[in-house]
Amino acid sequence: MTKLQSKDETELIGRMVEGDQTALSQLYDRYARVMYSLAFKILGSVEEAEEVVLDVFAKAWRTAGRYDASRSRVDSWLFLMTRSRSLDRLRQRQRQTKVVEAATNTAQVSSSEMPDEALIVNERRVVVAQALAELPDEQRLIIELAYYQGFSQSEIAKQTGLALGTVKTRVRLGLRKLKQALVID
Numbered sequence: 001m002t003k004l005q006s007k008d009e010t011e012l013i014g015r016m017v018e019g020d021q022t023a024l025s026q027l028y029d030r031y032a033r034v035m036y037s038l039a040f041k042i043l044g045s046v047e048e049a050e051e052v053v054l055d056v057f058a059k060a061w062r063t064a065g066r067y068d069a070s071r072s073r074v075d076s077w078l079f080l081m082t083r084s085r086s087l088d089r090l091r092q093r094q095r096q097t098k099v100v101e102a103a104t105n106t107a108q109v110s111s112s113e114m115p116d117e118a119l120i121v122n123e124r125r126v127v128v129a130q131a132l133a134e135l136p137d138e139q140r141l142i143i144e145l146a147y148y149q150g151f152s153q154s155e156i157a158k159q160t161g162l163a164l165g166t167v168k169t170r171v172r173l174g175l176r177k178l179k180q181a182l183v184i185d
Helices: 003-017 021-043 046-066 074-107 115-133 137-147 153-160 164-182
Strands: none
Touching: 003 021, 003 046, 003 074, 021 046, 021 074, 046 074, 074 137, 115 137, 115 164, 137 153, 137 164, 153 164
């Protein structure tokens, strides 16, 4: 990267601070493809890689005023955010898998006790796991923290760094979607 290009990108960040959406668009055009590649390599998912790129540019827009050109180049700043966000999502996915496995293990009833009841419990477990899997990641995480790990909404807000109102909204929306998915005709 040339000094001129680095200076140009620093100017784009300055314009973003002033609310210039064109500057954000220009930065996006320069780096979205390579950031997507990095996110995809880490996550192995087209959808999640696309979401990471959008999240990173949204964060760049919100935090452009905190960018410090003396600490890093713009491309390094964007790639670091992309890598961090991708790894966060990967860890979140791994935690969700552990939560589902733990729930599966605790929900299984010994088949020697009541075979019919064990069958019903296992069928319900599969249906609930499928319904949870269909929720958006943000809603699924909040519901799993609340119902599988017993966190209050305030504790979830602290742990995730989300506003309490956001946590409440995600719980409400997630539970509504689960209810719709679990309705038996």
